[in-house]
Amino acid sequence: xxxxxxxxxxxxxxxxxxxxxxxxxxxxxxxxxxxxxxxxxxxxxxxxxxxxxxxxxxxxxxxxxxxxxxxxxxxxxxxxxxxxxxxxxxxxxxxxxxxxxxxxxxxxxxxxxxxxxxxxxxxxxxxxxxxxxxxx
Numbered sequence: 001x002x003x004x005x006x007x008x009x010x011x012x013x014x015x016x017x018x019x020x021x022x023x024x025x026x027x028x029x030x031x032x033x034x035x036x037x038x039x040x041x042x043x044x045x046x047x048x049x050x051x052x053x054x055x056x057x058x059x060x061x062x063x064x065x066x067x068x069x070x071x072x073x074x075x076x077x078x079x080x081x082x083x084x085x086x087x088x089x090x091x092x093x094x095x096x097x098x099x100x101x102x103x104x105x106x107x108x109x110x111x112x113x114x115x116x117x118x119x120x121x122x123x124x125x126x127x128x129x130x131x132x133x134x135x136x
Contacts, residue, residue: 022105038107071099071110074117081124089128092121 010027017025017036026035077092096117099110 020105022107036104038104066108067110067113068099068103068106068108070095070102071108071113071117074099074121075113078117078120078124081121084124084128084131086125086128089121089125092117093125096121 009029012027012029014024014037015027016039017023018032019025020036023036023038026033074092074095077088077095081088081092096114099114099117103109103111103114
């Protein structure tokens with residue numbers, strides 16, 4: 001019990017971050033730590049209804065929901081850059097980096113797609129540069 005005249009502090013746990021409204025922050029019982037996480041929200045619309053998980057959602061891989069748009073674009077641009085070229089490769093890398101910066105704030109998914117875009121885009125750009133240098 002708290003002594004008389006003192007205010008009881010909340011127990012350790014995740015609480016809304018006073019500095020970043022889209023995040024939660026770990027309170028260790030005495031002070032805020034640097035541990036933060038995005039606030040998770042369930043999907044809105046038909047996907048939130050009962051039985052959603054029981055339905056086959058193969059199209060979610062082609063038209064993903066609750067994923068960052070830059071991460072989606074990065075992944076598709078990386079696929080187009082499998083034929084090495086500087087345009088789609090550069091955009092895949094750039095969009096991947098933008099997505100990785102946006103995802104922690106937005107709480108959306110897509111880190112894997114963003115990394116895929118960065119890695120494949122980088123490899124493709126490297127192959128393109130090697131081919132150009134070899135041709136000179």
